[in-house]
Amino acid sequence: MAERNEGWDDNRARAALRRLFEAGVRAADPLAGLAAHLPEPPRQGRVVVVGVGKAAAKMALAVERAWPEVPLTGLVITTHGADLPEPPPARRIPVRFASHPVPDAQGAAAAAEILAAVRGLAAEDLVLFLVSGGGSSLSTLPAPGLSLEALVAVNRELLRCGAPIDAMNCIRKHLSAFSGGRVAAAAHPARVLTLAISDVPGDDPAVIASGPTVADPTTFAEARALAAQYRMRLPEAAMRHLEAAREETPKPGDPRLAGTELRMIATPLMALRAMAEEARALGLAPLILGDALEGEARAVGQVLGGIALSAATHGEPVGRGAVLLSGGETTVTIDGPAGEGGRGTETLLGLALALDGAPGVWALCCDTDGIDGKSDAAGAIATPDTLARARALGRDPRAALAGHDSTGLFRALGDLVVTGPTLTNVNDVRIVLIA
Structure with missing residues (x-):
């Protein structure tokens, strides 16, 4: 030996x-690999670049470098302290900062900004959605009738209970106004191209950051079953919302998601x-x-x-x-x-x-x-x-x-x-x- x-x-x-x-x-460095996945810049229409996740700042910079002459609007959300060490003096895609793994008000406000940025677009417009791990917490925007405080309590319980990430994100999607395909639905009829860095087993795009631009196959009933399976102590308001099941997430085949595409740029x-x-x-x-x-x-x-x-x-x-x-x-x-x-x-x-x-x-x-x-x-x-x-x-x-x-x-x-x-x-x- x-x-x-x-x-x-x-x-x-x-x-x-x-x-x-x-x-x-x-x-997995977006500056090395993201540009190869970009389409040709549109000849007509606007380009709105939005995104969430721990890689968001670097992914946005990769787009800026690849398209130096293309007018860009939008914003991305990343964790506090996760901006580039030497950001360019005139960042064309603003970076917002939020808390992870426990959500905060800055993340909720930035998520609302993203939804506002993609609404009212036309079919000739392009939305580039940049997504990476950590996005679920960073873009926690409560569904109507829920408070941010309730979702913070939900997130703490999800972190405590030992549930796998797909189970956690199923529950998050059904308490959210942002995830589970809702960003893509808000952007309709614009074309939506999602560039993803996967942090989840199997690279399921519906699980990465709770899939804001991806059809959600899960249901309120599944979310309730998972909460019971893992004996989650969710706030009463969250449980009432799951039981009411008033507005399901956009499902596969939803016409609002017909103009969406996803490209995986880095995986485990x-x-x-x-x-x-x-x-x-x-x-x-x-x-x-x-x-x-x-x-x-x-x-x-x-x-x-x-x-x-x-x-x-x-x-x-x-x-x-x-x-x-x-x-x-x-x-x-x-x-x-x-x-x-x-x-x-x-x-x-x-x-x-x-x-x-x-x-x-x-x-x-x-x-x-x-x-x-x-x-x-x-x-x-x-x-x-x-x-x-x-x-x-x-x-x-x-x-x-x-x-x-x-x-x-x-x-x-x-x-x-x-x-x-x-x-x-x-x-x-x-x-x-x-x-």
Whole structure:
């Protein structure tokens, strides 16, 4: 075993993990790939550029650069602090800022601005809708009769209950005046082209940011069933709205959505493939386990740790000198007081506990948007001596996992990966290096 690990030490392993992660983020950079998906600028009619999500500012800049002579109006919504470091002095597409993952009044006001910007257009006009992960919270606009305070409470419950993203967004769409195809309906009869960066398993456009320009196949009845299934404690006003079911979301075949088109410019699988290519350049054999690994974060980490142990011990499904790559959005069910945690670090701590100090195995779990949960880190790195170093500091790794304090533990170890906002988002990636 030692001979097969020759040449690998902690510094080299950490550098390799960071290099692979950065390759995945670059593959999802809108400045690199968005222009190729743009149509020819319309010869007649207006161009209205609107959008929501963690990549919105960069996506808007990519449009500006590709169409320097085309008159553009509109606005995009992104997270506070996620604008470009050096924005152009005369931004043609204004950027509004809102809160994520808990909505705020700025996001609601900006969402209303977007709806106003796309109303009253003609058939010769073009709406470019730029969408990426995080858009659901950023554009939370209550349906008639609901308050923003009620939707903030709904969002907190969605984050607590451990429901998968498609279930969360089904409920959001049926409490919203913005998502679930309503932006495209408001823009009718204009042509609507959606350019999307996917952060969801399966790249379902109806789930990305709750699909503001996409027909919604889900129903009020499904939203009520999901609330019951996950035992959600929703505000009374929200439950009354779901039960009344007065105005369904636009469904497939709705004539108001006939002039819509969607192009996917970046996906989790694209990022994983870019990471695999970078692994080969490092002389490592990549194995992509999938882009849609979901479930409770600690359980996903335990499974990945078991696969890594099999690889290190038995050479199956890969041998040493390999990396396991995966993506997808895990969930964290908060069932009591919580420390400083996040999906990525909770997955990673579950993985480290499963490995139990196995030699020659390092791992990185990070969110490609640069923010894991509500922390200031993208994620963290686990090493063969993570558990030993934590215990030497008086930290109990199992207690940290039980108390959702994984980020706090990795912070104490100095093993957080801090990138700042990357201005893109193809969800979580996990890299396990078997050296």
